[in-house]
Amino acid sequence: MFYPTVFDKGDNLTHVVKDRNTCNCGFKYNVFPTFVRSDFKKIKFKPANTITCPRCKALGIKKFS
Numbered sequence: 001m002f003y004p005t006v007f008d009k010g011d012n013l014t015h016v017v018k019d020r021n022t023c024n025c026g027f028k029y030n031v032f033p034t035f036v037r038s039d040f041k042k043i044k045f046k047p048a049n050t051i052t053c054p055r056c057k058a059l060g061i062k063k064f065s
């Protein structure tokens with residue numbers, strides 16, 4: 001099972017994407033109000049064991065499985 005994830009350079013964590021602006025833990029990976037094509041490049045599909053944000057793990061993995 002692969003999850004849409006974004007890597008945050010600020011806290012060095014890999015988050016699970018919830019929608020086009022935020023991650024499961026509430027982290028905003030897209031600070032702009034509009035979703036442009038370049039934003040898709042931030043999203044990488046990765047297996048669950050690469051998700052390092054503990055809050056995304058707790059909240060997110062069940063949702064996508």
Ligand SMILES: [Zn+2]
Nearest residue numbers: 015025053056
């Ligand atoms: Zn997170």
